[in-house]
Amino acid sequence: MKAYSLLSLVRNGLNYHQDWQQAWRSPDPKSHYDVVIIGGGGHGLATAYYLAKECGVRNVAVIEKGWLGGGNTGRNTTIVRSNYLLDESAGIYEHAMKLWESLSQELNYNVMFSQRGLLHLAHSVHDMQEIGRRGNAIHLNGIDSEFLTPRQVKKMVPIINLDCRYPVMGGLLQRRGGTARHDAVAWGYARGADALGVDIIQNCEVQGFDIESGTVKGIHTSRGRIGAGKVGCVVAGHSSVVAEMAGFRLPLESYPLQALVSEPVKPILDCVIMSNGIHVYVSQSDKGELVVGAGSDPYTSYSQRGSFDQIEHVVGPLLELFPVFSRLRMLRQWGGIVDVTVDRSPIMSKTPVNNLYFNCGWGTGGFKCTPGSGHLFAHSIAKGEMHEKAAPFSIDRFNTGALIDEGAAAAVAH
Amino acid sequence: MFTIECPWCGNRDQSEFTCHGEAHIARPLNTESMTDEQWGDYVFFRKNTKGIHYERWVHAFGCRRWFNAVRNTVTDRISSTYKPGEKPPAN
Numbered sequence: 241m242k243a244y245s246l247l248s249l250v251r252n253g254l255n256y257h258q259d260w261q262q263a264w265r266s267p268d269p270k271s272h273y274d275v276v277i278i279g280g281g282g283h284g285l286a287t288a289y290y291l292a293k294e295c296g297v298r299n300v301a302v303i304e305k306g307w308l309g310g311g312n313t314g315r316n317t318t319i320v321r322s323n324y325l326l327d328e329s330a331g332i333y334e335h336a337m338k339l340w341e342s343l344s345q346e347l348n349y350n351v352m353f354s355q356r357g358l359l360h361l362a363h364s365v366h367d368m369q370e371i372g373r374r375g376n377a378i379h380l381n382g383i384d385s386e387f388l389t390p391r392q393v394k395k396m397v398p399i400i401n402l403d404c405r406y407p408v409m410g411g412l413l414q415r416r417g418g419t420a421r422h423d424a425v426a427w428g429y430a431r432g433a434d435a436l437g438v439d440i441i442q443n444c445e446v447q448g449f450d451i452e453s454g455t456v457k458g459i460h461t462s463r464g465r466i467g468a469g470k471v472g473c474v475v476a477g478h479s480s481v482v483a484e485m486a487g488f489r490l491p492l493e494s495y496p497l498q499a500l501v502s503e504p505v506k507p508i509l510d511c512v513i514m515s516n517g518i519h520v521y522v523s524q525s526d527k528g529e530l531v532v533g534a535g536s537d538p539y540t541s542y543s544q545r546g547s548f549d550q551i552e553h554v555v556g557p558l559l560e561l562f563p564v565f566s567r568l569r570m571l572r573q574w575g576g577i578v579d580v581t582v583d584r585s586p587i588m589s590k591t592p593v594n595n596l597y598f599n600c601g602w603g604t605g606g607f608k609c610t611p612g613s614g615h616l617f618a619h620s621i622a623k624g625e626m627h628e629k630a631a632p633f634s635i636d637r638f639n640t641g642a643l644i645d646e647g648a649a650a651a652v653a654h
Numbered sequence: 655m656f657t658i659e660c661p662w663c664g665n666r667d668q669s670e671f672t673c674h675g676e677a678h679i680a681r682p683l684n685t686e687s688m689t690d691e692q693w694g695d696y697v698f699f700r701k702n703t704k705g706i707h708y709e710r711w712v713h714a715f716g717c718r719r720w721f722n723a724v725r726n727t728v729t730d731r732i733s734s735t736y737k738p739g740e741k742p743p744a745n
Contacts, residue, residue, distance in 0.1 A: 480702035491698035493675065494727075539673035541727050542704045549669055582698055639694030 241435035243348050263427060264434035269441050272467035273301045275621060276459060277474060278446050278482065280304025281313040282422070283599060283606065284474035285429035285440075286614020287621070289347075292436035294615075295622035300438045302430075303461060305445040309426030312476050315576035316607040317499050317521065317533040319512055321358045321417035322383055325374045328632040328644050329585065330381040335629060336612025337383075337416060343611055349428030351420050352526060356511050358417025359388070359396065361561075363406035363517035370516075371412040378414075386413045399508060404560040406518055417512060419523055425610055449486045455594040456486070470595045472621050477542065477577025479600035488592045490600065491581055491638040497536040497604050498546030498575040500554075502568040504528030509562075518557035530568065532558060536578060536604055546575030578604050583637075585644035588617055588630040597621050598635070656730060660713045661721045661737045670715040676700050677708040677722045678742065703727060708742055711735075 242248065242261055252260055275291055277284045280302045291297040304310075320340055322333035344350050362368045371387070378385040388411040390402050402408040430440055441463070450458040450465065458467040475482050477494045504527050514521040521533040534554035537547050551573065559566050580603040581587060587601035599617045602609065616630040626634065637643055656668050682688060682696060701707075707727045712720050723735045724743060734743050 478704070480700070481704050484701075489695075489699045489701065491694075491700070493700055493702050494704075539709070539725075540675070540702065540707065541730055543728060543730050545730075547668070579702075638698040639691045641690065641694075 241431070263431045264440050266442065267439045269301060269303075269444065269461070269463055269466050270439065271465075272458075273439070274299040274469045275472065276300070276466060276468040276470075277302045277472045278459070279311075279474040279476070280308045280426075280430070280440060280442065281311050281474065281476065282309065282425050282429065282610035283476075283602070283613045283617070284472070285426055285433055286610055287472055287474060287599070287617045288438045288440075289429045289433040289436070290615045290618035291622060292433055292438050295618055297622050298437045300433075301466065302433070302438060302440045303444050303446060303459070303466070304440070304442045307442055308430050308440070309423055312576040312578065312606065313422055313426045313610075315499070315574055316422055317523070317531050318419045318422045318525075318607065319358065319417070319514075319521065319523065319533075320353070320420055320608040321414055321512075322608070323358070323360070323374065323378050323385055323412065323414045323417065324646060325377050326644055326646055327381060329646050330378065330383060331629045332586075332612050332616065332633070333609055334381070334383050335616070336609040339611035339615060340420065341416075343420075343425075343428070347428040347432045349424060349431060351424045351428050353418065353420040354526075355416050355418040356523075357396075358414045358512040358514065359393065360412040361393070361408050361513065361515040361517070362410045362412070363408060363515065365409075367517045368409055371410065375412045384414055384416050386415070387411070388413055396511065397509070397513065399562055399564050400513075401561055401563055404518075406560075419512060419525075421526075422607060425607075429614070446482060446485070449593070449596070451486065451593055454592075456596040470597065470621055472597045472599060472617060474599045474617070476600060476602065476606065477579050479579050479598065483591075483598065486591070486593050486596060490587070490598070490635070492579045492587075492601055493540045494542060494577050494579050495536040495539070496541050496543055496546040496575040497578045498534045498550055498573060500532050500534065500551065500570050500573040501525070502530040502532070502565070503571050505530075505568065508564075513561070515557065515561065518560065520554050520557040520561065522558060522562075529571065530565065536580070542577055544575050544577055546573070578602070578606075580604070583643040583645045585646050586613070586633055587635055588613070588620065588626065588633045589635040590626065591635065656732070658711065658723065658732060659735050660716060660719075661735050662713065662717045662719050666713070666716055670713060671711050672714045674710040674712060677710045706733075
């Protein structure tokens with residue numbers, strides 16, 4: 241793989257960009273791999289990358305039903321933060337945040353990680369108590385968090401309407417939070433993994449497992465059988481469907497979560513705004529579009545659309561907070577299928593089948609942990625034992641009762 | 655958004671209803687002798703079906719009564735609704 245650099249940009253520019261090398265190969269599947277990762281989204285590709293880069297496992301394949309990053313990786317609102325209440329959550333999300341901070345250099349690929357600050361607003365006494373508790377917990381975990389008064393909020397975001405129907409009473413700011421270019425994360429990891437010898441196989445759907453006396457030996461796909469020493473499944477919304485093929489159930493339900501973007505405008509909002517109380521989150525992309533996240537539908541579905549009334553539920557609060565946006569037109573709306581656990585924390589775990597590992601349940605907020613999830617999952621698969629930071633997120637917690645109950649305490653885009 | 659046929663009061667807008675997940679999960683009777691394993695399975699583990707799904711709804715902003723629906727979770731089309739205690743239709 242030739243590294244991208246200013247020099248290569250100039251050289252290829254002089255040549256009318258005719259000679260850029262392919263970012264990754266499209267090989268035919270081999271008959272056997274040491275590790276097969278099911279799911280070519282950010283988390284799956286990151287897992288493959290770290291397996292090859294740090295764990296010395298080079299004989300790896302990533303199997304993807306559609307195209308790379310075509311699922312939730314390409315459908316989220318690109319927000320990155322690590323402002324979680326509980327120690328276990330802080331452990332994984334801050335682990336990811338530290339990887340984000342050097343990811344573009346690590347991958348030699350600009351993931352456009354922008355630590356523009358993430359401001360969580362409080363609109364009631366309850367909200368103030370919640371950010372007070374969470375802000376201090378974050379601080380005790382050694383992660384940055386600051387409390388802002390309404391006056392400081394107004395200074396930071398001059399276009400905000402503090403005196404809306406539920407007036408802004410304060411804010412919790414994580415300055416290291418921000419956004420990243422979601423497609424670039426998938427592409428960067430894919431390119432990096434491919435250069436280390438990982439086979440990325442697109443348009444290849446998993447149809448079943450080869451399980452002998454409780455141990456996985458391979459998978460059946462739309463492109464034939466592929467033998468595997470170990471299998472890692474990272475398929476988000478379809479985790480329950482794949483688990484059923486392997487003969488067990490998961491504590492998950494899949495819901496559509498939708499987002500929308502406006503027409504592009506000049507820079508007007510230079511941080512991420514989240515409001516749990518009135519339920520909206522918004523940032524401005526580098527193209528100038530406002531990226532607005534709505535709520536998830538209140539019923540399970542695999543439709544990848546999202547219902548119409550959720551749009552009204554997010555646009556109302558958006559315009560209360562930012563009346564200046566009232567004349568903006570929305571360009572696109574879409575939905576992704578998120579796999580939600582009852583405690584709103586992810587699952588990184590062994591399963592009832594030996595050598596089959598699942599990484600799922602990231603719900604409505606998996607993008608932010610892409611590097612951390614991949615890193616911890618890779619080390620867990622390679623070693624055969626869950627990494628100490630991933631261990632609390634075992635499927636067993638739903639039977640032992642040791643839930644990581646982050647739901648009520650997390651910010652809105654959880 | 656779609657409309658839902660409430661078996662008690664007829665066709666109404668979906669926004670009047672709330673969904674309460676997979677139907678026909680019977681509460682176990684031998685609760686005092688169940689293991690943590692069995693409790694976890696009963697409380698948290700779900701089929702999460704892609705396709706025909708039997709589920710519980712409440713007409714929350716209407717008659718406030720419970721009923722069951724058969725919905726295709728890929729298309730969101732509801733093929734039938736029926737009252738609690740009634741035999742579930744085959745699709």
